[in-house]
Amino acid sequence: MLESAEIGHKVPKQVYAREEPKLRELLLNAQFDLSQSGRGPLLLVISGVEGGGRGETANKLTEWMDPRHIHVVAFGARVPEEAARPRAWRYWRSLPPKGKIGILMNAWYNEAMLAHVQGKIDVDQVNTRVQAIREHEQMLTDEGFVLLKFWIHLSKAAQKQRLQELERDPTTAWRVTREDWKAYRIYNKAHELWECLLRETSTGVAPWHVVEGADGRYRYLTVGKILLESLRATLAPRPATPKHAITPPAPSVIDNVKLIRDLDLSKRLPVKAYDHELEKHQGKLATLTRHKRFAKRSLILVFEGVDAAGKGGAIRRVTGALDARQYVTVPVAAPTEEERAFPYLWRFWRNVPRYGGVTIFDRSWYGRVLVERVEGYCSVYDWMRAYDEINQFEEQLTRGNAVVVKFWLQISKAEQLRRFRARERSPFKRFKITADDWRNRKKWNAYEQAVCDMVDRTSTEIAPWTLVEAEDKYYARIKVLQTIADRVKRALAR
Amino acid sequence: MLESAEIGHKVPKQVYAREEPKLRELLLNAQFDLSQSGRGPLLLVISGVEGGGRGETANKLTEWMDPRHIHVVAFGARVPEEAARPRAWRYWRSLPPKGKIGILMNAWYNEAMLAHVQGKIDVDQVNTRVQAIREHEQMLTDEGFVLLKFWIHLSKAAQKQRLQELERDPTTAWRVTREDWKAYRIYNKAHELWECLLRETSTGVAPWHVVEGADGRYRYLTVGKILLESLRATLAPRPATPKHAITPPAPSVIDNVKLIRDLDLSKRLPVKAYDHELEKHQGKLATLTRHKRFAKRSLILVFEGVDAAGKGGAIRRVTGALDARQYVTVPVAAPTEEERAFPYLWRFWRNVPRYGGVTIFDRSWYGRVLVERVEGYCSVYDWMRAYDEINQFEEQLTRGNAVVVKFWLQISKAEQLRRFRARERSPFKRFKITADDWRNRKKWNAYEQAVCDMVDRTSTEIAPWTLVEAEDKYYARIKVLQTIADRVKRALAR
Numbered sequence A, B: 001m002l003e004s005a006e007i008g009h010k011v012p013k014q015v016y017a018r019e020e021p022k023l024r025e026l027l028l029n030a031q032f033d034l035s036q037s038g039r040g041p042l043l044l045v046i047s048g049v050e051g052g053g054r055g056e057t058a059n060k061l062t063e064w065m066d067p068r069h070i071h072v073v074a075f076g077a078r079v080p081e082e083a084a085r086p087r088a089w090r091y092w093r094s095l096p097p098k099g100k101i102g103i104l105m106n107a108w109y110n111e112a113m114l115a116h117v118q119g120k121i122d123v124d125q126v127n128t129r130v131q132a133i134r135e136h137e138q139m140l141t142d143e144g145f146v147l148l149k150f151w152i153h154l155s156k157a158a159q160k161q162r163l164q165e166l167e168r169d170p171t172t173a174w175r176v177t178r179e180d181w182k183a184y185r186i187y188n189k190a191h192e193l194w195e196c197l198l199r200e201t202s203t204g205v206a207p208w209h210v211v212e213g214a215d216g217r218y219r220y221l222t223v224g225k226i227l228l229e230s231l232r233a234t235l236a237p238r239p240a241t242p243k244h245a246i247t248p249p250a251p252s253v254i255d256n257v258k259l260i261r262d263l264d265l266s267k268r269l270p271v272k273a274y275d276h277e278l279e280k281h282q283g284k285l286a287t288l289t290r291h292k293r294f295a296k297r298s299l300i301l302v303f304e305g306v307d308a309a310g311k312g313g314a315i316r317r318v319t320g321a322l323d324a325r326q327y328v329t330v331p332v333a334a335p336t337e338e339e340r341a342f343p344y345l346w347r348f349w350r351n352v353p354r355y356g357g358v359t360i361f362d363r364s365w366y367g368r369v370l371v372e373r374v375e376g377y378c379s380v381y382d383w384m385r386a387y388d389e390i391n392q393f394e395e396q397l398t399r400g401n402a403v404v405v406k407f408w409l410q411i412s413k414a415e416q417l418r419r420f421r422a423r424e425r426s427p428f429k430r431f432k433i434t435a436d437d438w439r440n441r442k443k444w445n446a447y448e449q450a451v452c453d454m455v456d457r458t459s460t461e462i463a464p465w466t467l468v469e470a471e472d473k474y475y476a477r478i479k480v481l482q483t484i485a486d487r488v489k490r491a492l493a494r
Helices: A013-037 A054-064 A089-093 A110-117 A123-142 A156-168 A178-185 A187-201 A216-235 A271-289 A292-296 A311-319 A365-369 A380-399 A413-425 A435-442 A444-458 A473-493 B013-037 B054-064 B089-093 B110-117 B123-142 B156-168 B178-185 B187-201 B216-235 B271-289 B292-296 B311-319 B365-369 B380-399 B413-425 B435-442 B444-458 B473-493
Strands: A042-048 A070-074 A101-105 A146-153 A208-212 A298-305 A327-331 A358-362 A402-410 A465-469 B042-048 B070-074 B101-105 B146-153 B208-212 B298-305 B327-331 B358-362 B402-410 B465-469
Touching: A013 A054, A013 A216, A042 A054, A042 A216, A054 A070, A054 A101, A054 A146, A054 A216, A054 B311, A110 A123, A110 A187, A123 A146, A123 A187, A123 A380, A146 A187, A146 A216, A156 A178, A156 A187, A178 A187, A187 A208, A208 A216, A271 A311, A271 A473, A292 A473, A298 A311, A298 A473, A311 A327, A311 A358, A311 A402, A311 A473, A311 B054, A365 A380, A365 A444, A380 A402, A380 A444, A402 A473, A413 A435, A435 A444, A444 A465, A465 A473, B013 B054, B013 B216, B042 B054, B042 B216, B054 B070, B054 B101, B054 B146, B054 B216, B110 B123, B110 B187, B123 B146, B123 B187, B123 B380, B146 B187, B146 B216, B156 B178, B156 B187, B178 B187, B187 B208, B208 B216, B271 B311, B271 B473, B292 B473, B298 B311, B298 B473, B311 B327, B311 B358, B311 B402, B311 B473, B365 B380, B365 B444, B380 B402, B380 B444, B402 B473, B413 B435, B435 B444, B444 B465, B465 B473
Parallel strands: A042 A101, A042 A146, A070 A101, A146 A208, A298 A358, A298 A402, A327 A358, A402 A465, B042 B101, B042 B146, B070 B101, B146 B208, B298 B358, B298 B402, B327 B358, B402 B465
Antiparallel strands: none
């Protein structure tokens, strides 16, 4: 892939002088149309060889276009707030919203390459990262992103020449760093890795464009034209039929609602025992989350459940054991306008705790495969792909030292009715019961099916679901506390 | 102030059982009305004595009310991302938007107290912090915040009793930490400091409410009732006349537009010299921002200027010298809906760089005293108070190790016309010229007055304005680069 970018492409000065203003105008207009269309966003990944002109290229694009709608982010060694969270966190933070253009310098590529060159990860680990990159880029595309990946290339001779030229002039010598020469020395070794990485991550939805970097004019025009083409394709009218008109698959397990129907909802805890058990388990959790080894861990709790199953009460018993400085509770409702301009997992990434922290999600990303599925807020393709995306998300969290504990709180239909009625009678619980709740209740069976599919497809070894028999709230709260304490204890013991 | 909260207030069980449901209902309704009104927000500061029940009180309020519209944040020792930024940064991050209720545990109070008790800051430094707190709370109130500050108090005897009770029961013993007993031992010493701090920060806009903490029922009902009263006052209909109907003061300096009119706009730099000067000064800035001492500093650049004065071009010459990983450029336009729900400085605090970082504001918080003043987007009182608020803001940045460099780029009215016309003719600069620009041009004199007031009132020793003669763009760019390099150099030498 790289050889065609080592042959010395050049654009003469006059040609550039003629073409640049035209290209610039077209780019500006297309950028404006994009910002109005709400499509995209366009995400440019600019990676490549040291000294090839990656930075100059990004600067040129921002100079050509309206700086309010284009944003460049570069990644270096992880700063403390990044190092205390899963690796992908900083990339999620840097995604542009719909209608905009984002340029990520190196993005998620150089981290893996650098780690390999430095001998920190072996080939298998590189492959694991490559697989994760492919899945991530597939997800972005499914969420409407247009990915443009540029590899700015130089032959070894051209790299040497470039660095020497810069060094010779005392006013530009500062541009050459020790890192640049280090990169030059391992050129041959790295070349093989680049080839492999480019090949493995050149997918249908996100192919690489290899651009020779030696001649600035050639580089600018080439990148600019590809960008223009891509902007136009993004803005082109689309057929009215959805891109992915697929039918829902058969459930993976026949009669899989058994999972929920077989729960023994008669489980009870006597009130007398409750107070004692509560203090005991809160004490355990309190001790564990204040343990010095927890400072390198984080805890992510997911509470899902039937309406009125007692999520709020259970959450308060958990937070009662935590230091107020270490946790946040995130109530999840319909996404805001800002959140809708990003992939659906974005707002959850935003709330990923740092080491030593706890985030409690009162409802969560599982809305995608529950309410969004049942109410038809997203296409079948969208919620079907969500299972894998969610599993990948939770794997990334877990690899980033998080303990992920997920609860489904279940009550019977009769008990729900009783609680709804009681809420309507209570002056200060009325706000908890809305027309939505009654509507959801009518779809009890559809939700039951969705829940069972969800548990079936996303109960992984690293992040299993815990089904909680919540007919008796005391029993439920203790089971929740006990489960969390067990999971944290096991994680700290590792 | 504290003695009245050491006498043993109590609420009998039956009274509580009767009053709690009523209070809860009224609170819920008022909270709902607040969320609909877009007023506020309400900010509760809950501080006080260890073991007094601060955390329990916050939990009770979130249990009583709708958790979607109330949010608790607690502050401990600063984590790395907080420690690498000015002290106030984490408090700004935690402010609730309009319509919501925020609870800040300890907020900005305990940090100063702790530092003093530990002997890290003397009485004068405490006073400086107190002054900053008063100004900050005044600003919040002016921005629509309703501040409710609760000091949950215990007598020394009651504190001891509370800690002992908890320790005696093996299931609650974990709630008592070494810090609690440490706090008990310095009770007498701290008592004096509390009195002083409460007195000095009990202002008309933000008085303290001292609440005895020993009896939970008394504590909950007292805090709840004060909160309810405050919610009602916030929601009460308001007179149509603005709160602060004041007339603009006379300019502080007669004929102060001289400042700008006297600029020598004939200053030029020959094109031949430019390229060399550019590389030289970029090199200097590059070396400085890569210096190891810069890792404990940050750089904040503010670019303001007449329309078409060449801010964008100057900014690109600055970024050309910086490592792409260390800077962000923030183009400032009209605030978004989300941003309008916060005080006007909020969106700038959001972009304060960490140590080692650079933020470049293309337009800035000075919009408050420029466009907002001239166009009448805010009241006279609002832009008049902004001068002080901005000076305080920049002082906080500077104390947080930031170097703040502010530029005003000036061109003549004739040159502006020439550039506007040239932009209209250029296919790729057309987007830079809008009806707004022509409208602003008509208000040339009003802007000139606003600029001169701004420079006069906000050119401080720590963050002086640099007026840049920008008729010749080469001269302007070099002056900008040179000024930044000088300021950074001086900062690193200290």
